[in-house]
Amino acid sequence: MKGKDEGDKLITMHHSFPDGTEVTFNCIASIMGEKTTWRIICEDGSWVGRSLNCEGDDLLDSVAVHLRNSTCMFRNTEPNVVSFYNDQQITEEVVEFPAGSILVSRCVDIGKYAMIGSSRRRCVGGEWDGQKPVCFGLNQENDYASTSSYSSPMASLVLTALKSYQTKLLEKPPTILFRHQLGPIAQSNDGRLIVYPGTILHMECLWIRRFGAPKWVISHNYRKYPEGWTTDPGRDSQLEYRLSIYHASRDDSGVFTCVTPTRHTHAVEIVVKAVHCPMLPPRRGLNLNTMNTKMNTKVLLSCANGNSLIGASEITCLPSGNWSAPIPICESIECADLINLTDAYLRVSILSREVGGRSVFSCTQGYGLRGPHEAICLSSGDWASPLPTCQEVQCDTPGTPDNGYIQGNGPYKAGDVIQFNCNPEFMMEGQPIIACQENGRWSGTVPKCVQACSYPGTTISGRMSAVKFYYKIGETITFTCDEGLGLKGAPMLRCLRNGKWSNAIPTCVPIPTSSPVILAR
Template sequence: MIVAPKALHFILICFEIFVVCSKVLQEDLTSDSCSPPQLALNGTQTEKGELRIKEDYTHVKEVKFSGSIGPLGEKRLCKIKCIGGQWVGPLCVDQQDNGRFQPLFKNCKLEYINPHLIVTFKNITIHNPGLVFPHGSQLQVRCKELGLYKLLGTANPRCHNGEWSTRLPSCVSTTILTNYTEDAPPTILIKIPSGSASVEPGGELAVFPGSTLHFECLYPRRVGSPDWTWTSPLGQYLTGWAIASEERDWKYRLSIYYAKSQDSGTFTCATPRGITNSITLHVIAVTCDPISVSGMHLTVRVEGTRLGHSAYFQCPTGYIVSGEPNLTCQASGKWSAAVPKCEPVRCPSFSAPGGLTEPHLQLEEHNNSFGGRAVFSCAWGYRLVGNPGLECEISGNWSGDLPKCFPVQCAPPVLPLNGHLIQSESPGMDGGRYAVGSLVQFACKGAHLLEGEASIICTETGVWSHPPPFCKPRCPYTGEPDNGSVAPTKFAYDPGDEIQVLCSPGFESRIEEQRLRCLSDGTWDGILPNCTSYDEI
């Protein structure tokens, strides 16, 4: 029994509310009253002021509600009681105890499932560990391949107040899996040439009366002969080595013809070293209810409804069987699982949060149903590497891996001879490479003039917007001498160009200095002469 302290809120998980989830059994004005318990209806906590919830619990001593118990959501009528100002409980109806209210004991958690084990609970196969089972729950455990593994441990662990009665059993490999080592249990193969049978959740072999079956104990004949024993009340069974040449050296067989209920029992094969493996046989005449299919897409092929008969379910293209695709009629008179459903094939959604792990990848088109496509692009400044489109396949997987986005980069620009960079808006990336949008500007050194674009930009194609410029040698304009001029007059002069100094009337310069030539290095071959007055010559 659980007592809820005043400092804690008691939360009721209700699926049906009985008279606003409360019932007044008696009034006792002298005792302490309890505060309203918090209430969750159908898994959602109700808000304050909900009309279906009683606000005044001054005189309420007991609250009944429908609770959900265990991993399968079993519904039970439960209640809590107000004692001394505290809610005490819950107590729930126990169907195995004449419907009396009993306290809920601690649950048991299924921590791990061996991959060779099949665990069932109330005819439901448990595939994943981590589920919590209520007190009193009993599991049924068997090895996946009956006869190929030997179950070691108890096949029916039970939960008792938070503890399992025993550890889950393990499966020991037999001779066919160990290359016939002498210390391994013998493998038992089960052959049913006529009739039908079912492997039960607890590991028994249930057989319909009239069936013929062979138990084949696999052991190397050269080492010795195994021995069959049984607990059934009938007399002798045919045993001996197989007759076929390819089987007689390793199959020691026990045969049961036209099985009867008296054949039920445990059949054990023991090696000469005393190592055993067993099959528990249960012969019973059982039929299951006819299969009823309500889904519009689901089709079924049924062998029959007697023990061991199977039903095979299929869905049309574009749909997948949700549940067990094959059911078998079991000794309990129930099918091995619920009838499955057809659900549309869906590939993992890329539009859901976390669907795209690549931060710069964008969705242009998205349809994650069978045959649908997902089309991708990259953000500006990035290029797509991989398949730009994927298709959702019948398996529920996309046809390939997600593409990736890599930054578009331009190689470092070629510096012109006698030139240099004077500005770079974006520093070099990955060893001097430039990102999209990076701007660089050029300038020339000394007596050189820039020819071409002085500024270029890295474009989203990974190529610069213009080729790099050139720095050509040019002789600068010399200016004019006092009392004279130069011809021709230009801002700059190419190598080989000449200028002539022309003096004003009444002035003269030396003849050998009147012409200057622009050299290949961008310098003049002399200095600009002066124009001297005739009076000074």
């Protein structure tokens, strides 16, 4: 059994605990010999304790186990510092990490900021080991923008103030700007500059030229690098002192340090490495805009046939050689049956359940659709809304044609049909049947019944030019007889205005043979 003094020593060893930490002291013996377990909790910066039943007698082991299993809180509040966990940047403000987690940190721009503290920290005993990283700004490029000339009456006063300001700038370590061609560059999670082989890299150390020239110090003697004030169009030859690495190779890796005349320094570690991420495996229905795996490559991903993309739609090849997110998959999406429709008169026919498929709506007879006639299956697996409703539809009585009548009695609902008929000796002009439509209108107009001549009958052993039930006023028909027969009566009949034929139907009769001629001797 360990006493309370030993427990106090253990707490002293771990002098800082996050809020909510619990520490247990096992089997503390009282004056009467009773053994009690004490548990204390860190609440709002103070230890609050209470007694429990004695369940063990190894204080150091119990506290050590607790500390080993304690989580660590990470507060992402330090400006200009970016931190990573398992190669993923932490973007949340507060994150709780399990014991043993390792965070890697660097400045947001390793050329414009310098870091004080540990780049790698581990969660141990509820706390992060090492020193908390802090990034401070260097003599930033925009600081020098204020040194431009002035032509106002106050120019002398302004320049006097600028001299004092410039003096402060000269006491800062120099900013280093990066420019590259022919290949990618990227900042690693731990603050190194990764350069792809063959790349042309320009590093520009910012310093006011009239105060002298800085110099570059390199950690190796692989080759001599050209350096000097930049002369490129659009660049500032009074501010940017450049070192160039042409067609970088593996042996160019090293630490490049810019040293100002005031002996302030800023260094960048360069690693020349052909970083490639793993080849993207083919997945059914997954479309990629590129198969390139080189560092900094961005791959856009989408699914064919309207399927749903499960995962990131864009991934980037990181300087670690890992993709920025897991490779997504395409999930086949189908829309379910449209069941439990609230409208009892609504009917649905599903043509296809796949994304982009359609379902077609209709109503029972007497009802018409109000709303879309179809719905599309969306990539979410839902049918497009809103769904239509069915409303009762009636058509007005269309009217009865003169000299005719209607078959079918009202009221007329959507889907009902009526048939028109004409009285004897009259013929119909127009549609004999019309239907009541969903919009409450008839499919056609009321036909007309006009006076006409009825079928006159046929001629025995003869033919008629046109056989119909009714003939229009002024229409004519002609008759012919079979071979060997002659026509008796008018060969043509005309339908007169009174609905009568101009003549009786002719008949076909045998043609009489001539008497034999007797020749005289």
